Amino acid sequence: MQANPTRGFLWSDVETRTLLTIWGEQDIQTALDGNFRNSFVYRDVSRRLGAMGFERTPEQCRVRIKSLKRQYLLAKEGNLRNNGQYHKICKFYDIMERILTGPAGLDPRELMECGAAGEEAVDGLEEDGEDVQDVYSESTGECPYPAETEVKLEYPTVPIPIPVKVTVGNSSASVRPHTSSHSASHSSARAPKRPRKRRANFPMEKLMEQFLEQSAQAEDGFYRMEEQRLQAEDRRREAEHARELHMLQMLGQMFASISSSRPGSAATPCKTAPPPPPPPTAARAPVISSASLSHTRDLSGHLKRRSPQTDCLSQHTQLLSTDPQTLVLERYYALGSTSHKGMEDDILSLVKTIIPPLTSKKHKGQDGRIGIIGGCQDYTGAPYFAAISALKVGADLSHVFCTKDAATVIKSYSPELIVHPVLDSPNAVEEIEKWLPRLHGLVVGPGLGRDDFLLKTAKEVIERSKARDIPIVIDADGLWLVTQQPSVIQGYQKGILTPNFMEFTRLYEALHHEPMDSSDHQRGVLQVSAAMGNLTLVLKGEQDLITDGSRVFSCSVEGSGRRCGGQGDLLSGSMGVLAHWAHTASTAGTVRSVNPSVVAAFGACSLTRQCNSQAFQQHGRSTTTSDMIQEIGSAFKKLFES
Ligand SMILES: NC(=O)C1=CN([C@@H]2O[C@H](COP(=O)(O)OP(=O)(O)OC[C@H]3O[C@@H](n4cnc5c(N)ncnc54)[C@H](OP(=O)(O)O)[C@@H]3O)[C@@H](O)[C@H]2O)[C@@H](O)CC1
Numbered sequence: 181m182q183a184n185p186t187r188g189f190l191w192s193d194v195e196t197r198t199l200l201t202i203w204g205e206q207d208i209q210t211a212l213d214g215n216f217r218n219s220f221v222y223r224d225v226s227r228r229l230g231a232m233g234f235e236r237t238p239e240q241c242r243v244r245i246k247s248l249k250r251q252y253l254l255a256k257e258g259n260l261r262n263n264g265q266y267h268k269i270c271k272f273y274d275i276m277e278r279i280l281t282g283p284a285g286l287d288p289r290e291l292m293e294c295g296a297a298g299e300e301a302v303d304g305l306e307e308d309g310e311d312v313q314d315v316y317s318e319s320t321g322e323c324p325y326p327a328e329t330e331v332k333l334e335y336p337t338v339p340i341p342i343p344v345k346v347t348v349g350n351s352s353a354s355v356r357p358h359t360s361s362h363s364a365s366h367s368s369a370r371a372p373k374r375p376r377k378r379r380a381n382f383p384m385e386k387l388m389e390q391f392l393e394q395s396a397q398a399e400d401g402f403y404r405m406e407e408q409r410l411q412a413e414d415r416r417r418e419a420e421h422a423r424e425l426h427m428l429q430m431l432g433q434m435f436a437s438i439s440s441s442r443p444g445s446a447a448t449p450c451k452t453a454p455p456p457p458p459p460p461t462a463a464r465a466p467v468i469s470s471a472s473l474s475h476t477r478d479l480s481g482h483l484k485r486r487s488p489q490t491d492c493l494s495q496h497t498q499l500l501s502t503d504p505q506t507l508v509l510e511r512y513y514a515l516g517s518t519s520h521k522g523m524e525d526d527i528l529s530l531v532k533t534i535i536p537p538l539t540s541k542k543h544k545g546q547d548g549r550i551g552i553i554g555g556c557q558d559y560t561g562a563p564y565f566a567a568i569s570a571l572k573v574g575a576d577l578s579h580v581f582c583t584k585d586a587a588t589v590i591k592s593y594s595p596e597l598i599v600h601p602v603l604d605s606p607n608a609v610e611e612i613e614k615w616l617p618r619l620h621g622l623v624v625g626p627g628l629g630r631d632d633f634l635l636k637t638a639k640e641v642i643e644r645s646k647a648r649d650i651p652i653v654i655d656a657d658g659l660w661l662v663t664q665q666p667s668v669i670q671g672y673q674k675g676i677l678t679p680n681f682m683e684f685t686r687l688y689e690a691l692h693h694e695p696m697d698s699s700d701h702q703r704g705v706l707q708v709s710a711a712m713g714n715l716t717l718v719l720k721g722e723q724d725l726i727t728d729g730s731r732v733f734s735c736s737v738e739g740s741g742r743r744c745g746g747q748g749d750l751l752s753g754s755m756g757v758l759a760h761w762a763h764t765a766s767t768a769g770t771v772r773s774v775n776p777s778v779v780a781a782f783g784a785c786s787l788t789r790q791c792n793s794q795a796f797q798q799h800g801r802s803t804t805t806s807d808m809i810q811e812i813g814s815a816f817k818k819l820f821e822s
């Protein structure tokens with residue numbers, strides 16, 4: 181996804197260039213040309229800009245263009261006079277020049293003669309005070325270049341000062357550059373009429389030029405200060421986050437040492453998972469001294485061969501680790517996948533570190549925009565469950581890309597969802613791709629169905645999302661697609677598969693061409709993950725088994741005996757958000773030595789099970805997925821915010 185580094189009113193160069201490219205398009209220029217009511221055109225500009233990954237309101241686009249035009253006109257003036265300073269005044273001079281003087285563009289002389297106010301008029305919108313020229317021309321009704329305006333006065337012959345009022349914000353200044361008698365006598369004395377004065381000699385123009393230059397400098401200065409303020413704010417937040425992380429790490433160390441000193445804990449027979457086959461791709465962030473590695477360092481630092489038995493001792497060696505996160509996870513592996521309250525608490529504390537703080541400094545969208553690919557005539561509930569769960573977990577916006585006939589139904593379930601009826605349209609991929617730059621996470625499969633065309637579309641969307649480095653959770657019918665064509669997601673480190681037992685069996689058999697040994701799920705998940713290029717995999721069931729091919733984590737937060745359709749959709753929708761948060765935290769260095777996809781998967785499994793438990797306490801046998809969704813808020817708080 182194209183990052184938008186701009187904040188608030190600051191425009192980055194790349195954003196400005198994108199805006200100019202859009203604004204310079206023939207249809208936009210034609211629509212603007214001579215049109216006084218142009219708000220609809222800027223709505224289109226804003227929409228196109230959005231599609232390129234930059235969120236700006238139509239008004240922001242309009243004001244920015246005005247500002248650029250003002251700089252361009254000023255620079256043009258300088259350029260005409262060959263003082264060579266034009267590029268200093270207008271950074272985007274060349275682009276503006278190309279647009280405004282190109283075959284479809286406006287004649288810049290025309291702009292200079294008449295000012296830009298006409299073209300920039302907008303339905304019912306007030307001027308913003310930014311464009312001094314426009315304000316000037318509006319307040320005086322004159323062209324902003326007074327040298328080009330002939331002033332003809334016949335009476336009186338005594339000198340009368342002509343005040344020129346320049347209004348900026350609340351301040352105004354009266355400038356008396358010349359007197360009427362002076363100009364009147366000059367104009368009447370001349371025969372034949374003198375050619376137009378050179379504008380450079382006209383004091384009013386100089387004044388205006390100076391004024392505009394100063395205002396451009398002030399504007400730049402303001403943006404610079406604002407940028408610095410925001411950077412300082414970022415640094416403060418990062419420091420705060422690092423402090424919190426440090427506290428958590430200390431807690432992790434405490435847990436580790438308590439557990440290792442617990443009588444008999446080191447002697448607990450270890451249920452070790454067998455080492456997985458070597459991963460097909462050079463994998464991920466190092467998961468140090470994993471039990472799956474064939475070597476480890478002993479106390480004296482020598483490399484020695486490791487047997488499965490020595491894994492039982494890893495609780496001791498891990499205490500030497502300098503990285504508390506590694507230390508915590510290492511212990512889980514040593515304990516195998518049996519449910520262990522301490523283990524779950526510890527890994528939940530890692531999940532806590534990826535959750536973005538809620539602050540008033542953020543704007544809508546920053547905590548996540550999630551897309552669900554699914555929803556067809558037969559299945560409208562599944563995509564709804566996934567999308568609403570993403571919102572309830574904390575995503576800011578949730579999009580559903582479904583077939584036409586499913587769209588109205590899904591919309592009617594919830595006004596909170598943004599529903600695109602595009603999945604079965606002939607240009608579905610292009611329609612969806614337009615939104616990809618704005619999405620932070622994708623969930624493919626809930627209610628997708630198995631229609632060939634829809635699966636082909638889903639495949640193409642996965643490919644394009646991978647190219648944009650978007651975390652992708654694949655569930656339900658998306659897994660059907662993966663079973664047919666594993667390469668679609670193989671080796672993609674931001675991919676997570678969430679099969680139920682049935683889906684897992686299909687996948688296993690497709691990859692290994694032999695029946696699965698259903699007595700050893702741990703071995704099975706390690707094999708499938710490794711065959712998929714160390715993809716993160718969640719086998720849902722009585723315990724959810726989570727692996728990235730190097731170790732297996734088990735989530736057995738207490739749920740209930742109630743199974744009903746849609747629980748898996750709640751899981752995949754919430755995982756979409758957590759995956760985005762986890763990868764963001766990983767990029768920021770908050771999650772180290774841990775596969776962020778695994779952290780996200782563990783968080784989503786815990787949350788789903790907690791929701792199930794809470795809903796069951798209230799509704800018992802009649803618990804449905806909707807009841808579980810109602811519990812997301814309090815379950816999240818209980819698990820991750822207490
Ligand atoms: N409200 C909605 O709109 C919902 C729509 N949904 C959507 O439906 C679509 C198809 O999904 P799916 O899960 O029904 O299809 P699939 O994987 O072929 O399973 C078929 C058969 O497999 C079996 N089976 C399943 N789980 C098993 C297990 N753990 N262990 C053992 N066996 C197991 C079981 O066989 P049975 O018990 O009947 O013999 C089951 O009948 C998909 O798009 C999904 O998103 C759902 O999200 C629900 C809510």
Ligand SMILES: Nc1ncnc2c1ncn2[C@@H]1O[C@H](COP(=O)(O)OP(=O)(O)OP(=O)(O)O)[C@@H](O)[C@H]1O
Nearest residue numbers: 680720721722739744745746747748749751788789
């Ligand atoms: N036997 C079980 N005991 C406890 N919890 C379970 C059990 N099976 C599933 N779950 C919980 O339900 C979640 C969803 O698993 P499930 O097998 O229902 O997925 P699914 O079949 O893909 O769901 P969907 O109906 O949405 O397609 C799991 O992550 C787990 O939390």
